[in-house]
Amino acid sequence: MKTQKQKTLLTILIFAFSVFVAMGAYAEEGAIRFSNNAFKQVISKAADGTVQYDYIEPSLVLPDDVILYEIVFENISGQEISNIVINNPIANNSVYRDSSAAGDSTDITFSVDGKNFAAAGALTVKDSSGKSWQAKPEDYTAIRWLYKKALKPGEKSKVTYKTSIK
Amino acid sequence: MFFYSVFCAVFVNKNLSGNGREIILKNIRYNLGLCGFGISMMLKIVAANNKVGDTVNIVKQYFNIFTALIFSLLLFSSNVFSAAGDLISNTATISYDLAGVPTMTNASTTFTEDRRVNFVVAASNGGLTVPVISDMTDAVMQFIITNTGNDTHDFLIAAVNTSPNPFGLPADYFDPLLGTVQTFVESGVTNGYQAVEDTAVFVDELAPGVSSTVYVLADMPTVVIDDVAAVVLIAQVAEGGSPGIEGAFINADDNGRISPDSAPAGDYGNGATNVPAGVSTINADTLGMETVFNDPAGLNIEDLSTALVTDIVGNGQHSDAGAYQVKSPVNIVKSVTVIDTLGGNDPHSGATLRYQLNVTVVGNVAVDDLVIVDAIPANTTYTDDSIILNGVSQTDVIDLATDYSRAIDILSKPVVSIEVDLSEGGVVAIGSGVTNTIIFEVTIN
Numbered sequence: 001m002k003t004q005k006q007k008t009l010l011t012i013l014i015f016a017f018s019v020f021v022a023m024g025a026y027a028e029e030g031a032i033r034f035s036n037n038a039f040k041q042v043i044s045k046a047a048d049g050t051v052q053y054d055y056i057e058p059s060l061v062l063p064d065d066v067i068l069y070e071i072v073f074e075n076i077s078g079q080e081i082s083n084i085v086i087n088n089p090i091a092n093n094s095v096y097r098d099s100s101a102a103g104d105s106t107d108i109t110f111s112v113d114g115k116n117f118a119a120a121g122a123l124t125v126k127d128s129s130g131k132s133w134q135a136k137p138e139d140y141t142a143i144r145w146l147y148k149k150a151l152k153p154g155e156k157s158k159v160t161y162k163t164s165i166k
Numbered sequence: 167m168f169f170y171s172v173f174c175a176v177f178v179n180k181n182l183s184g185n186g187r188e189i190i191l192k193n194i195r196y197n198l199g200l201c202g203f204g205i206s207m208m209l210k211i212v213a214a215n216n217k218v219g220d221t222v223n224i225v226k227q228y229f230n231i232f233t234a235l236i237f238s239l240l241l242f243s244s245n246v247f248s249a250a251g252d253l254i255s256n257t258a259t260i261s262y263d264l265a266g267v268p269t270m271t272n273a274s275t276t277f278t279e280d281r282r283v284n285f286v287v288a289a290s291n292g293g294l295t296v297p298v299i300s301d302m303t304d305a306v307m308q309f310i311i312t313n314t315g316n317d318t319h320d321f322l323i324a325a326v327n328t329s330p331n332p333f334g335l336p337a338d339y340f341d342p343l344l345g346t347v348q349t350f351v352e353s354g355v356t357n358g359y360q361a362v363e364d365t366a367v368f369v370d371e372l373a374p375g376v377s378s379t380v381y382v383l384a385d386m387p388t389v390v391i392d393d394v395a396a397v398v399l400i401a402q403v404a405e406g407g408s409p410g411i412e413g414a415f416i417n418a419d420d421n422g423r424i425s426p427d428s429a430p431a432g433d434y435g436n437g438a439t440n441v442p443a444g445v446s447t448i449n450a451d452t453l454g455m456e457t458v459f460n461d462p463a464g465l466n467i468e469d470l471s472t473a474l475v476t477d478i479v480g481n482g483q484h485s486d487a488g489a490y491q492v493k494s495p496v497n498i499v500k501s502v503t504v505i506d507t508l509g510g511n512d513p514h515s516g517a518t519l520r521y522q523l524n525v526t527v528v529g530n531v532a533v534d535d536l537v538i539v540d541a542i543p544a545n546t547t548y549t550d551d552s553i554i555l556n557g558v559s560q561t562d563v564i565d566l567a568t569d570y571s572r573a574i575d576i577l578s579k580p581v582v583s584i585e586v587d588l589s590e591g592g593v594v595a596i597g598s599g600v601t602n603t604i605i606f607e608v609t610i611n
Binding site: 030031032034035036037038058059060061062063067069071073077079081082083084085086087088089090091092093094151165166 | 249252254255256257258259260261262263264265268269271272273274275277278279280282316451452453456458460
């Protein structure tokens with residue numbers, strides 16, 4: 001039989017964990033300050049016909065909405081950092097949007113199984129009959145960016161891509 | 167999400183203390199079973215640890231609870247039935263070398279997929295009016311409701327008279343008999359309406375992308391051929407999550423949009439469920455799940471909401487109209503083949519004309535006392551004993567119990583017409599879709 005104190009502590013811990021999981025972006029820090037943020041794309045048309053793209057907090061997200069992921073990495077150490085590779089599995093309920101992955105000084109590859117990565121167009125998937133087809137963007141399950149330079153102390157860079165909500 | 171967090175904390179702790187309290191939470195309806203699996207796993211772990219009951223195991227309990235809770239959350243996000251309310255989690259990983267030492271770091275972001283209420287009602291009668299006959303009872307009109315949103319819902323249904331005729335002309339002219347319009351959902355094992363099987367009065371647990379068939383039944387007044395009565399089926403969104411139980415109506419979203427009162431159209435479920443007009447409220451967007459009405463407007467002016475005005479976009483309702491049209495319940499297609507005396511098809515004197523009548527009952531009810539009479543054309547002479555019914559030769563005289571065909575007047579001649587009693591003296595009802603083929607021959611004088 002638990003004491004009231006134990007139960008109260010348990011409640012607080014579970015509550016804190018749930019809030020932690022639910023609150024959205026969080027990052028870990030080491031030599032690199034690393035963050036991952038999601039934004040909902042909002043398109044508006046001005047009176048002169050020009051189209052404006054805004055990116056806002058994803059507080060109201062519905063099927064077919066476009067989400068921009070912005071992954072920022074900053075060298076907060078006093079030394080150069082090399083061999084930087086960023087991996088990002090496509091989120092649940094989401095489909096990668098063709099040609100949206102970007103990142104300065106990066107080689108971008110994709111995967112349909114989360115293990116093997118290749119350039120867009122070089123990936124294949126098999127249908128139920130065993131026939132292989134060129135993978136479509138909606139088949140991608142993960143993206144990998146290989147940062148080709150060394151990141152100097154204080155230097156910051158980012159990679160981005162977009163998904164559509166299913 | 168705040169409420170979800172509170173829910174997890176309270177739910178888990180209450181159950182650990184053995185209260186067995188039932189908690190129903192609106193925004194996890196379908197996920198509850200999956201969550202329950204994760205939590206039951208957690209409870210088993212805790213129960214095992216409680217047998218030991220020392221301080222070390224209390225710490226273990228907390229660790230195991232978190233493990234199980236993570237499992238529950240993963241199950242939440244992998245729900246295959248609907249996406250609304252799912253946490254969409256994304257974790258990026260960066261690996262790098264610092265002074266030759268490999269290092270790896272993660273960064274995550276999570277938000278909630280909100281609930282888009284979207285569905286479509288469409289008349290499903292082959293793109294045509296529903297043929298009826300005067301004074302017909304329980305004339306069946308069919309509709310399809312498709313859930314195009316991202317959550318499982320119940321749908322409340324009501325049918326009401328409307329105008330104009332969705333098919334254009336002739337103009338909507340009459341209404342079904344007052345108080346006879348009913349709605350039922352296909353809920354049996356046999357397709358098509360059966361009074362015994364299809365007794366459900368609301369659409370139950372319609373998952374995203376899935377359709378359900380709804381039948382409107384109505385009694386016809388005394389009317390004449392070609393008259394039209396337009397009827398509209400209106401569907402109202404309601405909560406899913408409790409199979410077999412009519413879900414609570416959703417008459418307002420979080421964006422200020424509302425549904426109108428159902429009373430003007432006569433309430434849902436054949437008058438059993440009133441849905442009052444919603445109260446317009448604009449709630450701030452949060453990281454939790456919001457509900458957004460996104461249902462389309464009625465396609466045409468006769469596609470009404472329960473306010474009896476044309477259905478507007480985003481009111482938690484959608485509708486479509488069909489029409490009953492009075493038609494002959496019997497369709498006859500007549501054709502002729504010329505067989506001349508030389509084996510060709512030249513209609514010269516002495517040539518035979520073989521007439522064929524394909525008689526089909528249309529509509530959705532059987533026809534009684536169906537007697538076919540066809541006059542012998544001028545300048546032709548009936549060929550004795552030439553009547554054939556469904557491939558079986560008939561006699562020219564009345565010989566009931568053997569056949570029900572005759573040539574009038576075979577005894578005094580000339581024969582002026584042939585007559586075939588398909589109902590065999592009023593005994594046989596001719597079912598809808600059944601075709602009887604009658605053949606007879608004449609010669610050209």
